[in-house]
Amino acid sequence: MDTDAPDDGRSDFDFIYGRWRVHNRKLVDVTDPSCEEWTEFEGRSEADPILAGIGHIDRIWTDTFEGFTLRQFDPNARVWRIWWAATSRPGHLDPPVEGSFKDGRGLFYCDDVLGGHEVKVRFEWTIPSPDAPRWEQAFSYDGGATWRTNWTMQLTRMP
Numbered sequence: 001m002d003t004d005a006p007d008d009g010r011s012d013f014d015f016i017y018g019r020w021r022v023h024n025r026k027l028v029d030v031t032d033p034s035c036e037e038w039t040e041f042e043g044r045s046e047a048d049p050i051l052a053g054i055g056h057i058d059r060i061w062t063d064t065f066e067g068f069t070l071r072q073f074d075p076n077a078r079v080w081r082i083w084w085a086a087t088s089r090p091g092h093l094d095p096p097v098e099g100s101f102k103d104g105r106g107l108f109y110c111d112d113v114l115g116g117h118e119v120k121v122r123f124e125w126t127i128p129s130p131d132a133p134r135w136e137q138a139f140s141y142d143g144g145a146t147w148r149t150n151w152t153m154q155l156t157r158m159p
Contacts, residue, residue, distance in 0.1 A: 010054050010073045012101040013080065015130045016047040019158040022060060030150040031115030033141050045155070064088070082108055082123060097123045120144050131157040 022043040029035040047058035047069075055072040067086040074081065081096040099108035106125035111118070120140040127133045133155050138147040 006075070008075055009078050009080070009100050010075060012106065013056060013071055013073075014049075015127055015133055016056065016058060017049060018047065020045045020047075020155040021158055022062075023154045023156075024062065024151070026151040029115075030137070030139070031117070033115075033117060033139075033148070035150075043153075044158070080106075080108065097121055099123075101125070114139070117141060122147060 022045050023040070024043055025038060025040045027035045028037040028039050041062055041064070043060050043062035045058055045060040047056055049056045051072065054075065055070065057071075058069045060067040060069075065086050065088040067084065070083045072081050073079075079098050079100050081098050083096045084094045085092065095110050095112055097108035097110045099106065104127055106123070108123040108125075110121050112121050113119070118141075120143065122138045122140070124136045124138070125133060126136075135153040135155070136149055137151040138149045140147050
């Protein structure tokens with residue numbers, strides 16, 4: 001973390017910079033609320049700071065898709081916004097999830113329509129170790145009363 005940066009949340013994602021091995025566990029069809037079949041696969045990712053450190057980009061490569069994340073910090077609102085795009089949905093940029101970290105846990109939310117269903121989307125970041133952060137995606141089909149995890153990524157820093 002940048003010790004000279006203001007303590008407003010802009011450094012909360014500094015742990016993500018670098019190269020990673022990524023173990024994915026994902027529902028086969030995250031857009032189907034009744035899907036119960038999981039798949040696991042490996043990937044690699046790389047993240048770099050942009051915009052003088054108030055943003056960053058990362059890319060993930062797997063055998064079946066390439067993904068791109070843009071994260072930007074809004075210092076006035078003290079929130080992060082996170083956009084996602086992937087080769088699995090060409091020409092599409094997901095609406096940004098928005099949120100912040102508190103007590104080492106980052107929660108980010110948005111509303112979307114997936115597979116014809118209105119859903120609330122939640123990204124959750126936990127950092128048990130700077131070399132092994134974890135990301136989880138969950139959807140709610142009942143306005144946020146209940147959440148169903150549909151994708152997790154366990155990152156391991158590469159030398």
